[in-house]
Amino acid sequence: MGIGVLCKRAFSQRRFVQGLLVFSTVTLGTAAGLASSGAASLPSRSAAPVAVAARTLSLHLTSSMHLVGRPTHVLNEQGTISGTLSGTAYSRSTAISTTQGTATFTFNTKGGSLIGEAATHGRIVGAMVYFTGTAKITKGTGTWARARGSSLQYTGTMNRQNFRVTQHISGSIKY
Numbered sequence: 001m002g003i004g005v006l007c008k009r010a011f012s013q014r015r016f017v018q019g020l021l022v023f024s025t026v027t028l029g030t031a032a033g034l035a036s037s038g039a040a041s042l043p044s045r046s047a048a049p050v051a052v053a054a055r056t057l058s059l060h061l062t063s064s065m066h067l068v069g070r071p072t073h074v075l076n077e078q079g080t081i082s083g084t085l086s087g088t089a090y091s092r093s094t095a096i097s098t099t100q101g102t103a104t105f106t107f108n109t110k111g112g113s114l115i116g117e118a119a120t121h122g123r124i125v126g127a128m129v130y131f132t133g134t135a136k137i138t139k140g141t142g143t144w145a146r147a148r149g150s151s152l153q154y155t156g157t158m159n160r161q162n163f164r165v166t167q168h169i170s171g172s173i174k175y
Helices: 003-037
Strands: 056-067 074-083 087-095 100-109 112-125 128-140 149-159 165-174
Touching: 056 087, 056 100, 074 165, 087 165, 100 128, 112 149, 112 165, 128 165
Parallel strands: none
Antiparallel strands: 056 074, 056 165, 074 087, 087 100, 100 112, 112 128, 128 149, 149 165
């Protein structure tokens, strides 16, 4: 082999090694930058699901509603809520007897809706019905998608002449 061939081969190998070093440095630098930014992080095989702690909200709501449609043994009411949250309210109440009933309700807030039900018993004094019972939040939407709550205090009144209803719900919910 002549000196020219050896020089050419050494020069080629040196260029190859230099190119490999530059490529490795750029590749490692890019990978490190992506990993630190979180853009290219790959999940590890041993990664377990991360639990998210439920938050608790002390709920104190008052709704003021009026009758929608004709009065029957099922009353559809709508209005507003105030207190811990504000927004609109919808309730569907069913009279099981003159002193017992059930209600489903939806409270629409800026962040989503709380949906629940209540079992009540009451007493009639003149034109007013006073009721009390327990309520539970069964589901929600938006911010309240995971909302749940049981044994909530549920009280209120209904005027039997104009069917205006005021209800109060209080207790703690998880969301």
